[in-house]
Amino acid sequence: MAHPKRKISKSRRDKRRTHYKAVAPTTASCPNCNSVKLAHAACPECGYYNGRKVVETFAA
Amino acid sequence: MRHLNSGRKLNRTASHRRALMSNMATSLIISDEKRIKTTEAKAKELRPYVEKLISRACKAQQMEGPAGLHARRVVARLIKSKQAVQELFDAIAPAMGDRPGGYTRVVKLGTRRGDGARTAIIELVDFAAERDGAYSSGRSKKSRQAAEESMIEQTIGSAVEAMENAGDAVEEAVEDITDTVEEVVEEVAEKVDEVVSDNDESNEESTDDSEEDKK
Numbered sequence: 205m206a207h208p209k210r211k212i213s214k215s216r217r218d219k220r221r222t223h224y225k226a227v228a229p230t231t232a233s234c235p236n237c238n239s240v241k242l243a244h245a246a247c248p249e250c251g252y253y254n255g256r257k258v259v260e261t262f263a264a
Numbered sequence: 265m266r267h268l269n270s271g272r273k274l275n276r277t278a279s280h281r282r283a284l285m286s287n288m289a290t291s292l293i294i295s296d297e298k299r300i301k302t303t304e305a306k307a308k309e310l311r312p313y314v315e316k317l318i319s320r321a322c323k324a325q326q327m328e329g330p331a332g333l334h335a336r337r338v339v340a341r342l343i344k345s346k347q348a349v350q351e352l353f354d355a356i357a358p359a360m361g362d363r364p365g366g367y368t369r370v371v372k373l374g375t376r377r378g379d380g381a382r383t384a385i386i387e388l389v390d391f392a393a394e395r396d397g398a399y400s401s402g403r404s405k406k407s408r409q410a411a412e413e414s415m416i417e418q419t420i421g422s423a424v425e426a427m428e429n430a431g432d433a434v435e436e437a438v439e440d441i442t443d444t445v446e447e448v449v450e451e452v453a454e455k456v457d458e459v460v461s462d463n464d465e466s467n468e469e470s471t472d473d474s475e476e477d478k479k
């Protein structure tokens with residue numbers, strides 16, 4: 205069976221991993237209550253999406 | 265090649281997946297609000313599934329006799345609940361009118377506690393419009409602008425009202441102050457009168473004394 209000839213050094217392993225990054229979620233401000241919300245999703249504060257009340261929330 | 269690879273597996277076997285879709289479609293059709301909350305992936309998988317059922321029910325309305333019955337039976341193979349089939353053909357299909365597809369709407373809600381799965385609501389568009397009342401399902405830019413303008417008018421109106429109220433309060437306060445000032449002036453005048461009369465009396469007394477001295 206084929207095998208790697210050399211162990212990957214810590215340096216090469218870590219250099220590879222420099223590109224593994226967490227990506228921040230895209231946020232938008234709610235046009236109804238101005239709080240920060242996820243883009244393309246109903247507002248967790250007021251429950252509005254696209255000018256409509258979509259869900260009941262604790263706040264409103 | 266990704267031939268024949270459309271759709272999500274949802275971590276289930278084929279039969280489990282079929283049962284899941286059937287159950288979700290039934291839940292959506294039977295629910296009073298005509299909406300269910302699931303994960304985003306399941307909601308998106310359910311969308312084409314129920315849309316096809318609703319299309320079939322809508323088309324069955326124009327059919328006569330055995331063709332309509334056949335449509336019911338085809339749908340009944342996919343959703344096992346008789347109640348749901350009845351609801352779909354007798355209540356939902358007539359309510360959809362001549363909407364050319366797009367009977368459902370998926371709205372994302374963000375992640376849930378526990379497993380952090382992205383959740384969403386899937387609902388029947390026509391029934392959602394009924395629930396909102398004031399909001400029509402498709403709001404045009406014009407109506408939105410009109411709503412904003414009316415909001416602005418309302419705020420201006422309330423501000424004007426507040427200012428008028430404040431004006432009234434100031435007037436009242438001024439009246440109060442003038443009243444008290446008048447009262448004080450009256451009191452002072454009375455006291456001055458008293459003092460003056462006292463002085464007069466003592467003057468008279470003194471004149472009396474002087475007259476007595478003369479005698």
Ligand SMILES: [Zn+2]
Nearest residue numbers: 234237247250
């Ligand atoms: Zn909001």
